[in-house]
Structure formats: structure tokens, C-alpha cells
Amino acid sequence: MGFIVWLIVGGIIGWLASLVMKTDAQQGVFLNIIVGIVGAFLGGWLGSVMGIGGADINDGAFNLTSLLLSLVGAIVLLAIVNLFRRGRVR
Helix, strand or coil: CHHHHHHHHHHHHHHHHHHHCCCHHHCCHHHHHHHHHHHHHHHHHHHHHHCCCCCCHHHCCCCHHHHHHHHHHHHHHHHHHHHHHHCCCC
């Protein structure tokens, strides 16, 4: 059951990040899920570097801080992808 929730939350976070970065028309549901999951890992890593411990959604922390960190991680991921793809963040 946790895997299904992980996919749903990853999809929502990836979709929100793609709306913020204006790449929603280029991505489908599958890429939104991938961006959300990888963004959650990236956000968890960024949170540990910034000293916000225990706020990783991949470790089971399901709260506002972990969701926001996952969203920030997904936005950073899309910015990096846009930088390499287009030469600018957007």
C-alpha cells in the first residue's frame, strides 16, 4: 500500500513542479511521477544538507515540511534538466 501512496504523492509533486516550471505540456503522467520521486530524494538530501533532519518523505515522514522539501527538490530537478536541455533555467 505504501508503494501506491508513494506513486500518487510523487505524481502530484511532479505535476505541481511542472506547473511551476511551465513544463507541464511536455510531460506526461509517467514523467511527473519520476520527477516527483527523484525530486523527493533530492529534496531529502537538500534538507539534510541544510540541517532539516527527518523531513524526507522517502523515509516515511509525511508532513508539510517533507512535502515542501520534495516539491523544492522536484523544482530544482526540472531547473537542472531545463538548463541542460535549453541552456537556460526558464
